[in-house]
Amino acid sequence: MSRTRLAAVVLTAVAVAAGVSWVGLDSRDPGTIRTTSVAARGVLPTVSPSAGGPAAATKGAGTATTPEKAAKTTKPVKHATPAPFVQTFAGQPGITRQKPKRKPTAPVRVAPTVDGCDRNYGTIAHCVPVRFPAGVTDKCVWLREHGFKNLKVAAKDSQKLDSNRNGVACDE
Amino acid sequence: MTQPRPMLSRRNRLHIAQFLVLTLVLFLGLPERPASAGANLIANPGLESLAGDGFPVCWEQSGWGANGHTFAVSTDAHSGARSMSVTLTTAGQGDRKAMMLEDTSCAPNVTPGHQYDLSVWYKTSTPNTVMTVFRHDVQQGWVYWTDLASLAVAADWTKQTVRTPQIPANTDQIVWGVTIYGNGTLKTDDYTMVDATQTVPDASCSAGDKCVKGDWQVMPFQSSVRAIHAVVLRNGNVLLIAGSGNDPAAFAAKTFTTAIYKPGTGQFTAVPTPEDLFCSGHVQLKDGRVLVMGGNKDYPAADGSHGYKGLKNSYIFDPANNTYTRVNDMTAGSWYPSATALGNGDVISLGGLGEDSHGMVATQYFDESENRWLGLNEANQTWNFWGLYPSMILMQDGRLFYTGSHVFGNGTPGTGSSIYDYGANTITPVNGLRKKDERDQSMSVLLPPAQDQKVLTMGGGNIETNPDAHRLTDLIDLKQATPAYTAGPSIPQGTLTGGVAQTGDQGKMYVSAVLLPDGKVFETGGALHNRADPVYEASMYDPATNTFTPGMATDPVPRGYHSSAFLLPDGRVMAVGDNPGNGTFDMRVSVYSPPYLFKGARPQITSLSSANWAYGSSNTITVDGPVLKAELIRPAAVTHSSDPNQRFVDLPMTVNGNSIDLNLTSNPNLAPPGWYMLFVVGTNGVPSVAKWVKIG
Numbered sequence: 001m002s003r004t005r006l007a008a009v010v011l012t013a014v015a016v017a018a019g020v021s022w023v024g025l026d027s028r029d030p031g032t033i034r035t036t037s038v039a040a041r042g043v044l045p046t047v048s049p050s051a052g053g054p055a056a057a058t059k060g061a062g063t064a065t066t067p068e069k070a071a072k073t074t075k076p077v078k079h080a081t082p083a084p085f086v087q088t089f090a091g092q093p094g095i096t097r098q099k100p101k102r103k104p105t106a107p108v109r110v111a112p113t114v115d116g117c118d119r120n121y122g123t124i125a126h127c128v129p130v131r132f133p134a135g136v137t138d139k140c141v142w143l144r145e146h147g148f149k150n151l152k153v154a155a156k157d158s159q160k161l162d163s164n165r166n167g168v169a170c171d172e
Numbered sequence: 173m174t175q176p177r178p179m180l181s182r183r184n185r186l187h188i189a190q191f192l193v194l195t196l197v198l199f200l201g202l203p204e205r206p207a208s209a210g211a212n213l214i215a216n217p218g219l220e221s222l223a224g225d226g227f228p229v230c231w232e233q234s235g236w237g238a239n240g241h242t243f244a245v246s247t248d249a250h251s252g253a254r255s256m257s258v259t260l261t262t263a264g265q266g267d268r269k270a271m272m273l274e275d276t277s278c279a280p281n282v283t284p285g286h287q288y289d290l291s292v293w294y295k296t297s298t299p300n301t302v303m304t305v306f307r308h309d310v311q312q313g314w315v316y317w318t319d320l321a322s323l324a325v326a327a328d329w330t331k332q333t334v335r336t337p338q339i340p341a342n343t344d345q346i347v348w349g350v351t352i353y354g355n356g357t358l359k360t361d362d363y364t365m366v367d368a369t370q371t372v373p374d375a376s377c378s379a380g381d382k383c384v385k386g387d388w389q390v391m392p393f394q395s396s397v398r399a400i401h402a403v404v405l406r407n408g409n410v411l412l413i414a415g416s417g418n419d420p421a422a423f424a425a426k427t428f429t430t431a432i433y434k435p436g437t438g439q440f441t442a443v444p445t446p447e448d449l450f451c452s453g454h455v456q457l458k459d460g461r462v463l464v465m466g467g468n469k470d471y472p473a474a475d476g477s478h479g480y481k482g483l484k485n486s487y488i489f490d491p492a493n494n495t496y497t498r499v500n501d502m503t504a505g506s507w508y509p510s511a512t513a514l515g516n517g518d519v520i521s522l523g524g525l526g527e528d529s530h531g532m533v534a535t536q537y538f539d540e541s542e543n544r545w546l547g548l549n550e551a552n553q554t555w556n557f558w559g560l561y562p563s564m565i566l567m568q569d570g571r572l573f574y575t576g577s578h579v580f581g582n583g584t585p586g587t588g589s590s591i592y593d594y595g596a597n598t599i600t601p602v603n604g605l606r607k608k609d610e611r612d613q614s615m616s617v618l619l620p621p622a623q624d625q626k627v628l629t630m631g632g633g634n635i636e637t638n639p640d641a642h643r644l645t646d647l648i649d650l651k652q653a654t655p656a657y658t659a660g661p662s663i664p665q666g667t668l669t670g671g672v673a674q675t676g677d678q679g680k681m682y683v684s685a686v687l688l689p690d691g692k693v694f695e696t697g698g699a700l701h702n703r704a705d706p707v708y709e710a711s712m713y714d715p716a717t718n719t720f721t722p723g724m725a726t727d728p729v730p731r732g733y734h735s736s737a738f739l740l741p742d743g744r745v746m747a748v749g750d751n752p753g754n755g756t757f758d759m760r761v762s763v764y765s766p767p768y769l770f771k772g773a774r775p776q777i778t779s780l781s782s783a784n785w786a787y788g789s790s791n792t793i794t795v796d797g798p799v800l801k802a803e804l805i806r807p808a809a810v811t812h813s814s815d816p817n818q819r820f821v822d823l824p825m826t827v828n829g830n831s832i833d834l835n836l837t838s839n840p841n842l843a844p845p846g847w848y849m850l851f852v853v854g855t856n857g858v859p860s861v862a863k864w865v866k867i868g
Contacts (some may be wrong), residue, residue: 080299082788082838097598101555109532112479116635124420127753128625147754154474
């Protein structure tokens, strides 16, 4: 056997051995590989179940059920539809619940200018602000800059925009 | 005669020995494979080790409520000698859980962003069971996380496996188990939990800025109608309702318009419109038809003698034949009414202006099964005035959360936000909303996933006092015992007309917020003042990190009053409308392609086992590659920054190669019945094109 051939045989053997070992590591029983600290110690601690403890309270506090439609079923039913699982979140303990009011005898008044538009100017399609943004010193300049043209005074000149009183706002 | 050379000389043997030693050293020096890969992370998974009280170590008897129940260790085991048994005999309140112990030495460690396959062998005589997960938040401690899948009734040992969503940030451990909430017996055994995190492929992107900002395109055509109301239909088309379109000339001429827009072709089809549906409310019914309620009976008088008047008319639009059919009238006129679909398929409408221009105080209830509005005395009444387009979001227990988002003027008296219990007919205030009187045309969204029950309210102004719109956001977790808004991150600032940068506290009203299939929220459009001063800004909000990513591509078209943005089934976002105070209306249509559309191949849903899904069911799809998550997104029905029905429902997956079972919640309040867009998201973060499925 030549040296080269011998070296090749040995190398192959080592590679096979290493491979088998490597593969063997991969196929360890998953059940014996644990990543929790309990598993790492290899000894399970003695723990008292704490049904009434804080942990249980945490889990219990956030859960609820809805009326259980399948409760009357005595025999298991395949593919039965589960009842909705509803949580009891947002119980708002201690917060006063507002009961229904009496049916109002007077209407709940809402200003005709609910949309913030001064209907004294232009058509209904226009919206001259009832209140201009802070810092606006010349309303007509602001209106022009915002594309308002031929703005007729439809009713009263409530914001004094028609200084020449020709029925058209901001045209001078 | 020379001696024959030995096959292995001493020198040869030395070399071989050296080689073997070196090989051994190198082998031992190789890094060990991660223990998590394929490893079962559960302590005492087979329940064989018992504690002093006879219950399995690292497991606990959990649950709450006045119900007759029994926990036991059973000898009827899937393997080994023991299983856990929980029996409920008088269910009706609360539940019971066989759960892992919330103990640092027992609870499995997890890594944020990873996903885990949870498996359990079980038998159950009741379908009222669900796999439940709690997580340990490093700041909050142990908190409820989510419910994953209902377990079908099984008399023989059956294995259920579900993949968790990605572990949230700040989570270091989880515990899980099976909850039983109906009469019957549940036995479980042989729990496993393995890390199922998938390799994220190279996210190379060669699209430049689009890779991080996305891209807007203004369509080469204009909308055929003033698109003030937009509803995505179950066939993928978009219903655009104008009515008179805030155009008094059209109103006078009784020229009322509606169009169907087909995103695939860019075509608009006119739809005969029976009344002035401008200012109506709208929502999809469970069969995919659209309930349209109220509208504009009259515009305000110039002399101030009356304001807008609400219509009582109501119609159902059927996408099968593109027609409106009248149903019975509402109990009161409704101009700017809310519309929220309930878990039973019915609809509640609140607020708005009546036929007399006054505040509409009735609770108006549409009974889906009877196809009619109930009479005033048939529905519970609080006689409360909720304002205009109040944003009423359905909570997981069937109550409605009034977010404080509304249209026009101040918020409601008190804290400006509340919870409305239709069944009990009560209202309870909710604290914490800042600037509650400057939430006019803010936008509220139920954040992804709906299971998390978190709502974000963004921006807002006030058309009466007309301050600079602000950039505040407030976040509320409706899972808390006493939910209250807390301050969220500020909306990023953009530019005003002429490229002037926003300063100080300037933000936006007329906000649009769109839930995307990757689980983020795209925020776009808006303006600084009452029908004036558009804000050019868009950002991406990530619910997982509670942060905005600023600097997304901005719509070149101003999107202020009477604008909307909404998700299309192909994963793009469409924006329409703008109606500034000078009376013009921008008819341009913009479409946004989010960054995910530039990041590689889209996964495909190649088949659906069924397009009709029952609550609590598992539904098989096939895909063409690895998938990170799947969800249902309810199609938009939006106007005036208000779409309280918008929601993203997570679908926990049971993965078997390219065949995936999607587990739908058993709770209809989390996903009210109707047609939804089903998306899957690939491991590259790219969503599929939606398939349509009908829930309930």
